[in-house]
Amino acid sequence: MTTASTPPSTPAPITQDMLTLPRKLPEGGKRNLIGLTRTQLRDALIEVGTPEKQAKMRQGQVWQWLYEKGVREFELMSNLAKDYRAKLAEHFVIELPEVVSRQVSEDGTRKYLVRIAGGHEVETVYIPEEGRGTLCISSQVGCTLTCSFCHTGTQRLVRNLTAGEIIGQVMLARDDLDEWPELGRAPRDKTRLLSNIVLMGMGEPLYNFEGVRDAMKIAMDPEGIALSRRRITLSTSGVVPEIARTAEEIGCLLAVSFHATTDEVRDKLVPINKRWNIEALLSALREYPRLSNSERITFEYVMLDGVNDSDEDAHRLVSLIKGIPAKINLIPFNEWPGAPYKRSSNNRIRAFSEIVYNAGYASPIRKPRGEDIMAACGQLKSATERARKSRKAIEAEAGLGE
Numbered sequence: 001m002t003t004a005s006t007p008p009s010t011p012a013p014i015t016q017d018m019l020t021l022p023r024k025l026p027e028g029g030k031r032n033l034i035g036l037t038r039t040q041l042r043d044a045l046i047e048v049g050t051p052e053k054q055a056k057m058r059q060g061q062v063w064q065w066l067y068e069k070g071v072r073e074f075e076l077m078s079n080l081a082k083d084y085r086a087k088l089a090e091h092f093v094i095e096l097p098e099v100v101s102r103q104v105s106e107d108g109t110r111k112y113l114v115r116i117a118g119g120h121e122v123e124t125v126y127i128p129e130e131g132r133g134t135l136c137i138s139s140q141v142g143c144t145l146t147c148s149f150c151h152t153g154t155q156r157l158v159r160n161l162t163a164g165e166i167i168g169q170v171m172l173a174r175d176d177l178d179e180w181p182e183l184g185r186a187p188r189d190k191t192r193l194l195s196n197i198v199l200m201g202m203g204e205p206l207y208n209f210e211g212v213r214d215a216m217k218i219a220m221d222p223e224g225i226a227l228s229r230r231r232i233t234l235s236t237s238g239v240v241p242e243i244a245r246t247a248e249e250i251g252c253l254l255a256v257s258f259h260a261t262t263d264e265v266r267d268k269l270v271p272i273n274k275r276w277n278i279e280a281l282l283s284a285l286r287e288y289p290r291l292s293n294s295e296r297i298t299f300e301y302v303m304l305d306g307v308n309d310s311d312e313d314a315h316r317l318v319s320l321i322k323g324i325p326a327k328i329n330l331i332p333f334n335e336w337p338g339a340p341y342k343r344s345s346n347n348r349i350r351a352f353s354e355i356v357y358n359a360g361y362a363s364p365i366r367k368p369r370g371e372d373i374m375a376a377c378g379q380l381k382s383a384t385e386r387a388r389k390s391r392k393a394i395e396a397e398a399g400l401g402e
Contacts, residue, residue: 034094045059067223068224068225070181071094096171097114097115126173137201139202142156160208163210167218170215170225179194195231197232206242212250234253237257238256238273239276254288254292282321297326299317309352317356327363328356329364353365
């Protein structure tokens with residue numbers, strides 16, 4: 001455990017191979033089709049005897065049943081021959097993570113506690129808004145980053161989620177929202193309830209790059225869930241080597257957990273800054289809009305009383321991001337039991353926002369959602385993986401002790 005005089009150590013990179021469960025089941029087991037890429041699905045069908053000449057067509061048919069229609073039983077795949085459906089059922093399963101509990105906030109926000117392989121649990125949050133709905137999904141069980149203001153950061157890292165466990169969160173939310181088309185009927189003519197995805201739940205998405213990439217490719221596929229890449233935002237704390245790769249291989253919008261305007265403060269708030277400091281991070285971000293042809297980068301900035309909320313911080317922030325197409329999301333700190341920080345006052349947040357806005361940047365103040373069910377930004381932490389730490393221990397790790 002760290003002390004006030006010994007700040008938290010810089011987190012080491014976590015690789016997919018280190019933390020993800022094997023894709024293949026033991027001999028005699030059935031393989032889950034959820035989460036396989038198109039190429040992997042085609043290869044899996046060939047492995048169980050689908051003729052190569054038919055494999056591409058069969059892959060397309062199965063894909064549409066899974067991700068366009070949301071079907072979970074092979075016998076319902078009516079454009080496949082009965083004997084072929086039986087073959088699929090013999091070798092494969094269609095399984096999503098299990099919803100352990102579902103809480104609904106007074107503001108309509110829904111929080112799902114989701115159980116994955118191994119009995120571990122993560123949390124997923126659906127946020128309804130006028131004309132749209134955003135799903136905040138997790139990419140890891142726990143987190144390795146130990147950001148001192150984040151409740152999830154006090155939970156130990158267990159493993160990466162598989163692509164199936166990531167896209168499965170999207171599918172189970174669509175189940176709950178009753179958003180799949182009814183079989184045998186035309187698609188429903190209505191506004192999509194789940195219209196946006198943000199990778200802002202538990203974990204650092206860029207420490208699980210392959211799993212996140214494959215899941216988002218499924219979400220964006222036009223013959224399935226069909227979300228535009230501009231409807232998907234990936235939030236990173238600053239894993240610099242993977243930022244350009246995100247632009248090239250996913251192409252979604254990017255958000256950055258920035259939260260400070262000096263390395264001294266950011267080292268405490270976001271310890272990954274010790275590995276890739278503000279200068280290195282901003283250098284990578286200046287290249288991102290060109291690489292992905294995306295819109296503005298979102299800088300997430302949690303407002304902490306007396307820590308990062310001064311007028312000087314606001315002016316430094318504007319100076320640092322000069323030349324980067326950006327907007328600044330100001331996030332009132334969502335307090336949690338034992339948190340070592342307090343939320344900035346409304347007047348201080350508004351003053352900070354005004355300085356940023358007058359410099360030419362959009363600076364919306366995020367309205368906290370789902371606070372009554374601990375579903376707000378920075379509050380996610382699954383019950384079974386809680387690390388029981390005292391306020392004193394958390395303050396010591398944040399470098400705030402005496």
